[in-house]
Amino acid sequence: MRKILVVGAGQSGLQLALGLQSHGYEVTLMSNRTADEIRSGRVMSTQCMFHTALQHERDLQLNFWESQAPRIEGLGVSVAAPGSWSEGPAARAIDWVGRLDGYAQSVDQRVKMAGWMETFAQRGGQLVIHGAAVGDLDYFSRAYDLVLVSAGKGELVSMFERDPERSPYSEPQRALAVAYVHGLGPRPEHPEFDAVRCNLVPGVGELFIMPTYTLSGRADILFWEGIPGGPLDAFQGVKDPNQHLALTLDLMRTFTPWEYERAAKAELTDAGGTLAGRYAPTVRKPVGRLPGGGLVLGVADVVVANDPITGQGSNSASKCAAAYLASILEHGDKPFDEEWMGQTFDRYWNTAQHVTKWTNAMLAPPPEHILNLIGAAGQLQPVADRFANAFNDPADFENFFYEPAKTEAYLAEVAGGPAA
Template identity: 50%
Template sequence: MRKITIIGAGQSGLLMGIGLKKKGYDVTIITNRTGSEIYNGGVLSSQAMFNAALDIERDFGVNFWEDECPEIEGISLTVVAPDGSRPIDWAARLTTGSANSVDQRVKMPVWMAEFEKLGGKLVIDDVSLESLEDIARDCDLVMVASGKGDIGKMFERDAEKSTFDKPMRALGLTYVKNMKPRPDYSAVCFNIIPGVGEYFCFPALTTTGPCDIMVFEGIPGGEMDCWGGIASPEEHLEMSQTILNKFLPWEAERCTEIEMTDPNGKLAGRFPPTIRKPVGRLPSGKIVLGLADSICLNDPITGQGSNNATKCTEIFYNSILARGDLPFDEDWMQKTFDEFWDYAKYVVEWTNGFLLPPADHVLQILGVAGSHPETAQRIADAFNDPRDLFPWFMEPAAAAEYLKKIVN
């Protein structure tokens, strides 16, 4: 039986561990927090997942919250002008199936228990480079699925694939109850305030039941880069409302009655989006494979991280199964990553594009979408699979051609 160790019990590590256990592999997951520490700790993400990624969870048999978790049925998009008006303002239903967001504080402890129920070995330890040597000596394959954890820095930053070397947004999350629902259908309500940042919100399931998640993406140094010195949940909630009152009164109107879901329902931080080389070499010469965010870390602005982590897991999982008894050597690792990159490069380019001031052709297409439902539809569905945005949305010449076609 092939022996595989995974570092990190998050979206990718647990999904991989559960999948491999179900196929009879000898799997150990080493992670630095217990299920109860995660459940009782601060929020980690806003984790909106679209249907293609949810289908993978269904295939792995871990979609335990389908009945309880509120559905996200569409995407709305608003661009705010300097005078506060909304020159771009439209919504479209997702035709690719609804999305949802299960708080990782809810999900990960249950997946940890499921992994152990299947016979997986779960070890609580903060893995260091030194301990990784011991672990690697004893296994056929080690995967590092440590997300933003420091141990991921053992993978060399890929300067060619990484567009930025500093954080592009100051992030804030606020989990709330009593937000008024948007009319018609639920959606990720995405608001762009040029020069300030972005705000989006959507329904989710948290430790206290259904809720809404408010996500703030502030341009560093701008007015939405505002979480420094804010410690208490009350101050965090107040700041969330202050931002909406100032820039997005239609969103503020939905939030007059909001309360925090729990004192830990908040997060503030920033990190540079970074792509790393997938193969890590230990001082002994042994190699380990990076999985998901540890090697492909995106800003949350397009809500792709958990989706990407899930798609990465599926590709790596299939590659492990296809490898049979052959060694998990460097060539296999690189090819496995390359297959993932064939998909992820689109996610990364689109996400990074959002972090820069919107290009003229993008604004034009977003504007046309307001009176051309098919375009709005296509943009909304691209959250499920961003490859569909290429090239007509992403490249100026292709965008001009697209616009010419739909205007005629």
């Protein structure tokens, strides 16, 4: 029986640990918090997961909350008319919603990670509650066939070298602020189905709104992404959760009044329902070296950390866990050497590279052909639907998003006329 150590109990670490456990591996999971501490703590992410990522959970029979979580059937995009907020209430220049082929869902990670951790322990897994340092891993690594590091923050990440060729940004590109709320009304248009709402405010930032399932049931997430130094970069130093929500709503009133209209009764789900911070999007080399010569393999956002502007964090974590699980199972009883680690990461990078390329493109001011594409989606429903479904499969953006000629040809094809 092969012995594997997983350090970090997030989406990827837990999914991988439970997957390995189900195949008879002897798995030890290290977490710096207990399940109860996670459940009673602060929200960790926005985690809207699309069909492919959800299917990886279903394949392992880990979709415990699927019947309770709202089914997100669409993805809408609104664009504020540039500068309109400086002359009075902001106005929308673009507003549409695309339908998803397979529904998306969001489950508060406090609910999911606590539940999965308890399941891992109930199934006989060894759960170690301990904040791991590099020195700890140096000691533990000798007792395991493979050590996987999925703790995306703190000292352990420093073992993994930044890959400058794949990391165009060295500074945070957005200031992030999240609030989980009850009492948000439905959008007056399409109230019959749930949708993620992406509100783009040119030169200022973005507001994302998504239905979720949290400790107290159905809720919605309000998520501001502000360009650093701009008017949305206002949450640093805000410690009081109610002040955080008041600021969130105040910014909605100014920049997205069409969303603010349904927020009159919004109140925080709980005292831990807010989160603020920022980080630089970074791709790192996948193999970390321990002082004693041992090697560890980085998982998910340890090695590929994208800005959450495209909502891909938990999706990528699920896809990474699925790719790594397949590689481990296929490898049998052969040693997990550096060559295998590199090949295993490359298997994940085949999908992750599309996420990184798209996310980095969305962080930059949009070029004219992208504005044309987003505008055309308001008149051509197939364009809106394809854009929405590319959140599930970002590789599809290669076919119609990045190059002006491909975008033009695609729009001409959908409109039924020749390209200009």
